[in-house]
Amino acid sequence: MAFSDKILEWYNKNKRDLPWRASTDPYKIWLSEIILQQTRVAQGTPYYLNFIETFPKVSDLASAKQETVLKLWQGLGYYSRARNLHAAAKMVVDDYGGRFPDTYKKLITLKGVGDYTASAISSICFNERQAVVDGNVYRVLSRYFGVEIPINSTAGIKYFKELALEVLHESNVRDYNQGIMEFGAIQCTPKNPNCGQCPLKESCVALKERKTDVLPVKLKKTKVKTRYFNYLVPLFVSGNGLNSTLLKQRTGKGIWQDLWEFPLLESESDIDLKTVKENYNRVLGIKEEAMVTLFNTEVVVHKLSHQHLYTKFWILEIDAPMPDAVPISELHKYPVPVLISSFMNAFKF
DNA sequence: AACACGGGGTG
């Protein structure tokens, strides 16, 4: 039996019952694919359910405020996905009359839809002959065929795309594509693959040559940068108990674009109370004096893929009203990074 | 061709 038939047979027996598998509605498949980019099924599933419930149709998503979309996305990371998701929904409504594109060629014109996602949607929804190559597929193919070209090199990307197309199932592309990804996720796992009960064990090169632990080959990634964040958390206390604080939206490039955070004083190294006192008037844009205290006794280390953020939260009690302050009762409406959200919980905001 | 972009799970 051919490789693709083995995969298909395995899939029919072992596939998980996932929410988006119940349909071939391109809106639902697209949404699930964007959410699952670089994201585990377990982490993405609750987000998928929330999005579908909040935006049953692509037009609902298109007409939403970006703030609403980002808030629903909060905690999932890679926030450009949320911005592109929103932009793509508008493209579907404005450029395609509200009907989702039905070919790879058209799908890949959508913001946030690259080669993988266009292949996934076109094959799963329309059974178009396109090969998906995600992290799972790289692993399965590199092991089964014993390919040692680095998967994240230009040559590797080209090679695996062509290989994936060569071994694609003859007729059932829809299930085969989901099958090879599911196979990688459940059977041919990164660590401790279940080779003992693998339907491909007779012909797997990596198993035969004891290379499952070195395949796929991946070029090492870049170094992690350390940054020092000092959040200045103003507390405008008024007599009637209607307390407020200040949030700013991150603009430009870099992490957490368009999300909100407390006024930030970033430094080259760890700073102390003295330095905070010298800078808070400038950072907050106020003239009043503040009583400053450090909230976290231990520096909070927030780890991103490329950055370690050493963070201190400074509480600034200010005995004056502030016009554009945010009432504490409305803090929960703003999309914020997990680092900020965690602090808000710890501080009992 | 390399890099930036989050957060969480796993061994």
Place this chain on the structure above:
DNA sequence: CACCCAGTGTT
């Protein structure tokens, strides 16, 4: 701690 996850867009 290192690696990985249903990748894409920018430089």
